[in-house]
Amino acid sequence: MIIQKAFKFRLYPTEKQAAALRQQGGNARFLYNLLLERKERMYWEERESWTRNDMILALPRIKEEFPFLKESFSQSLQQVAIHLAVAYTNFFEKRAEHPSVKTKRHRNDSFTIPQCWRIDLRFVFLPKIGKVSWRMHRPIEGTPKHLTVTQDGDRWFCSVQCEVEIQDPAPAEGPLVGIDLGLKSFAVLSDGTVVENPRHLQKMERKLRREQRKLSRRIKGSNNREKQKRRLQAIHRKVRDSRRDFLHKTTHWLVENYGGFAVESLNVAGMLKNHHLAKSISDAGWGEFGRQLTYKSLWNGNLLVEIGTFFPSSKTCSDCGAVNQQLKLSDREWVCDACGTIHDRDFNASMNIEAEGIRLLSCQGSEIVATGCPLGSETTVGLTGSNACGEGGSGRRHADGETTFGETGKVHLACQQLAKPTAHAVR
Numbered sequence: 475m476i477i478q479k480a481f482k483f484r485l486y487p488t489e490k491q492a493a494a495l496r497q498q499g500g501n502a503r504f505l506y507n508l509l510l511e512r513k514e515r516m517y518w519e520e521r522e523s524w525t526r527n528d529m530i531l532a533l534p535r536i537k538e539e540f541p542f543l544k545e546s547f548s549q550s551l552q553q554v555a556i557h558l559a560v561a562y563t564n565f566f567e568k569r570a571e572h573p574s575v576k577t578k579r580h581r582n583d584s585f586t587i588p589q590c591w592r593i594d595l596r597f598v599f600l601p602k603i604g605k606v607s608w609r610m611h612r613p614i615e616g617t618p619k620h621l622t623v624t625q626d627g628d629r630w631f632c633s634v635q636c637e638v639e640i641q642d643p644a645p646a647e648g649p650l651v652g653i654d655l656g657l658k659s660f661a662v663l664s665d666g667t668v669v670e671n672p673r674h675l676q677k678m679e680r681k682l683r684r685e686q687r688k689l690s691r692r693i694k695g696s697n698n699r700e701k702q703k704r705r706l707q708a709i710h711r712k713v714r715d716s717r718r719d720f721l722h723k724t725t726h727w728l729v730e731n732y733g734g735f736a737v738e739s740l741n742v743a744g745m746l747k748n749h750h751l752a753k754s755i756s757d758a759g760w761g762e763f764g765r766q767l768t769y770k771s772l773w774n775g776n777l778l779v780e781i782g783t784f785f786p787s788s789k790t791c792s793d794c795g796a797v798n799q800q801l802k803l804s805d806r807e808w809v810c811d812a813c814g815t816i817h818d819r820d821f822n823a824s825m826n827i828e829a830e831g832i833r834l835l836s837c838q839g840s841e842i843v844a845t846g847c848p849l850g851s852e853t854t855v856g857l858t859g860s861n862a863c864g865e866g867g868s869g870r871r872h873a874d875g876e877t878t879f880g881e882t883g884k885v886h887l888a889c890q891q892l893a894k895p896t897a898h899a900v901r
Contacts, residue, residue, distance in 0.1 A: 477773065479638045481614050485598070485623070485630040486607040492630070494545075494603045499583025499625055501546040503576045505554045508536065510573055513558070526559035546585070547601040553586040581707065584624040591621050598632055608632060627707035643775030648733035650777060652828030654787065654820050655740065655763070657754050658806070661724070662820040664828040669724060674716045675757040682709055717759050725766040734777030735767065736831025741783055779831035791815060792825035 487495060513524040530552050537543045543551065564570035576583075592599035593614070599605050600623065616638030624631045652664035660671040685706045692699035728735065742761050746752045771778045781787070789801045796812035806819050 475642055476637055476639050477769075478635065479616060480633050480635050481612065482631055482633045483598075483608045483610055485632050486609070487603075487630060491603055491606055495606075495623060495625070495630055496583070497542075498546050498550065498585050498602065499623070500578065501543050502550060502554050502585040503578060503583050504540075505536070505543060505551055506558060507575050508540075509555060509558050510575065513562075526555055529555035529558065545602065547587060547590070549588050549590070550585045550601075553588060557586070581625055581627050584622055586620055586622045588620045593618065593634065606632075626711060628704050629711075640773065643773060646729065646733045646774055646776045648731060650734035650736060650779075650828065650831060651732045652736045652824040652826070652831060653728075654824040654827060655738070655758070655760050656820050657751065657758060659820060660758060661763075662824045664821075664824040666821065671758060672716070672720055673754075673757060674713045674720070675753070678709055678713050682706070685709060717757070718762070721759055721763050721766055725763065725770050728767065729770045729774045729776050732776070734779065734831075735771065736779040736781060736827045737764065737767070738781045738785065738787060738827060739783045740764075777835075779834055781827055781830050781834075785827075785830055787823040787826040787830070788819055790822075790826050791817065792822050792829070 485495075509524075509529050513529070516522050516524050533548075533551055533555070537551075558573060561570065561573040565572050587600060590601045595610055597605040597607050598621070600621070614634055614636060616636035619635050619637060622633045622635065624633065649665070654662045656662065657671060659668050661669040663669075685702070689699065689702045689706055692702050740760055742755065745755050748755075768778060770776075786797055789798045790796070791798070791810040791813060793815045794810060794813040796810055798808060798810065801808055801819075807816060808819065809816050
C-alpha cells in the first residue's frame, strides 16, 4: 500500500535568506490573488473559463508585466496556478468554499518547489535561495516528491512530501469501542474510559487578552508593534502546537489499544454557527481528531465505523432502546421513562454508538467475507450471509474497501481479508 506522508522540519535561514524566503512567499501570494482576480473577471465579463493550462501559459506575460516575479523559481509559480485550479475543483465538487484572496497580515505565506531541490542532514538546497540550514530531527522515509516552505510568524518550516510503500496491515487486536466526543470531556469510550478536555485555548485566554491590549496601544507601523505581533503569534502557536500534540498522542493511544472504533459523523461546520459553543468546539479540534483517527486506523489495520449524523445517540436508552425526545443539551444525566435506568449522557451515547457500529457490521451484504476481523470475543460479528439482523441491508461494497449504508452510516474496513485499502478521509 502506497501512502502520502509529510515530514516537517524547521528552517534556520540567515537574514539574507529570510528576506529571500519572504520575497518568494509574497510573490506566490501576489500571483495567487492576481490569477484569482483575472479568472473571476474573465468568467463574469467574457463568460470564458480560464483553465489550469491557460493560467500556466499566461505566466511569461505576467512576469513581463510584473518583473519582480522573476525573482521566484518558475516552477513554484506554476504550482500557484495548479493550487488555484485545485481550489476551484474542490469548490465545484462542494468539498470547500469559494477561493478567497490571501492576505499578508497573518504571516503564513508558503510556496511549493516540485524539483531542483536537494536535501542533506544539515541543510536543504532551495532554488534561487541556496543552502538553508535546518534541523532534521527524524529520518525521511520513502521517495521525496516535492517541498513546501511555510512561514509561521517569524519562523520558517520546510515540509517534505513523500510516497511511502508500507505492507498491508495485519488486523489490529482488541475490542471495538464506541467514542462519544464532547466538550465537558473530550471523549468518553463505551468501556468507561474518559479522556479529559485539556482546553488549550481557554488556559491561555487571559494572557492573550493582555497581549492583545498591548498590541492595540502600539502605533501602527512602528517596530514595537511588530515586536508585539510576534509575541502574540508565539502564544497562538503554542496553543496550536499543544492541541496538535494532544490529538496525536490520543489517537496513537487509541489505535494501539483497540481493534476498532465506532464514531459519529459530526457536522462541525454547522455546530460552529452556535456562537455560544463555537469557540469551545474549535478549541477541541474534533475535525482534526477524526482525520488522524482515520488514516492511523488505515495504516494499523483498525476497523472504523462511521455512524450517521442524525443517529440519536444521546437520546436513546442503551438498556431498552426508548428515545427521550425531551432531552436538552444541558441535561448531563437523565432517567429513562420506560425502564427507569439513570444514564450519564456521554457514557450512554458511547454505548449506543458502539451498538450501532456492531449493527452496521452485522448488516453487510453476502459478498463481504471478513469473519476474522479482530473485534474480540464479546463483540465479534460474522459478516457472511445477508442481512443478519433483518434490516439495514442496503449496503454497497466499493473497490476502496468502504461499505456505505445510505443515510445510516458507513463502515471502513482495513482488514487483510478485504481488498487492499487505499487512503480515504472521513469528513
